Amino acid sequence: MPVNSTHYLFLSILLFSIGIMGALMRRNAIIIFMCIELMLNAVNLLLVAFSKIYGDPDAQLFVFFIMVVAASEVAVGLAIIVMMYRKVHSVDINILNRLKH
Amino acid sequence: MEIYDILFWVLSAVAVSCALGVILSRNPVNSVLFLILTFFAISGHYILMNAQFLAIVNIIVYAGAIMVLFLFVIMLMNLNADVEPQKGQLVQLAGVISGGILFLVVLAAIKTAKPEIMDKTSTGIGLIENLGKVLFTKYVLPFEISSVLFLSAMIGAMVIGKKEETKPLNPKTDEGYIK
Numbered sequence: 688m689p690v691n692s693t694h695y696l697f698l699s700i701l702l703f704s705i706g707i708m709g710a711l712m713r714r715n716a717i718i719i720f721m722c723i724e725l726m727l728n729a730v731n732l733l734l735v736a737f738s739k740i741y742g743d744p745d746a747q748l749f750v751f752f753i754m755v756v757a758a759s760e761v762a763v764g765l766a767i768i769v770m771m772y773r774k775v776h777s778v779d780i781n782i783l784n785r786l787k788h
Numbered sequence: 789m790e791i792y793d794i795l796f797w798v799l800s801a802v803a804v805s806c807a808l809g810v811i812l813s814r815n816p817v818n819s820v821l822f823l824i825l826t827f828f829a830i831s832g833h834y835i836l837m838n839a840q841f842l843a844i845v846n847i848i849v850y851a852g853a854i855m856v857l858f859l860f861v862i863m864l865m866n867l868n869a870d871v872e873p874q875k876g877q878l879v880q881l882a883g884v885i886s887g888g889i890l891f892l893v894v895l896a897a898i899k900t901a902k903p904e905i906m907d908k909t910s911t912g913i914g915l916i917e918n919l920g921k922v923l924f925t926k927y928v929l930p931f932e933i934s935s936v937l938f939l940s941a942m943i944g945a946m947v948i949g950k951k952e953e954t955k956p957l958n959p960k961t962d963e964g965y966i967k
């Protein structure tokens with residue numbers, strides 16, 4: 688069976704679900720960030736696949752903009768994690784529950 | 789089986805197994821290395837689909853810049869020892885089940901979709917020339933806005949990451965408060 692759009696849909700959903708599982712399973716804030724990157728990449732892969740199927744370059748530019756936003760998001764997010772590490776000396780997200788009380 | 793199909797299955801297997809390695813390995817440094825391998829496999833998919841520019845950008849920006857930033861932060865915090873506290877078994881199981889249910893639901897939703905045939909012949913839409921023309925005509929405003937976004941993200945990261953000076957709240961006690 689030759690590769691068609693269903694294969695790419697399957698692969699992207701699998702990668703996205705693995706990212707969701709990781710974000711729910713782990714307590715390390717950095718690993719959760721990495722799982723978010725994994726989910727963004729799963730979406731990028733699907734956009735490129737449909738750009739190939741329909742011969743449209745717009746989707747590839749969307750992927751380009753997603754990469755731009757992801758890069759700036761990582762810069763700010765890691766700065767926040769470093770600041771949090773300075774305050775509580777841990778990257779465990781279960782410590783960050785002060786807004787609950 | 790054409791060479792395209794063989795490459796597709798090999799790259800998919802590498803991507804999925806390395807993605808599982810990201811969430812299952814205990815050491816954060818191993819997670820970062822697995823994620824870099826996943827990005828390389830996804831770049832291989834891009835090359836397979838004639839998106840050469842995106843493949844190069846993916847390697848340079850993701851594997852080269854973002855993951856090195858992650859590695860720096862992990863080594864800065866000295867997290868490479870296995871000191872990470874784990875969630876309880878029940879919470880982990882709940883995470884796996886909810887992720888798996890999401891997978892099944894979306895899969896059931898797209899199962900009946902008509903498969904679109906991939907055109908395996910090489911096209912030029914992923915080349916820099918073509919993408920640049922579209923980027924600087926149709927998408928020139930989002931392009932400029934993204935440069936402003938980068939600037940504000942850079943300033944924001946520097947302001948957040950700056951060492952905060954503490955001022956004594958009460959000169960007798962040494963208790964400081966954050967300005």
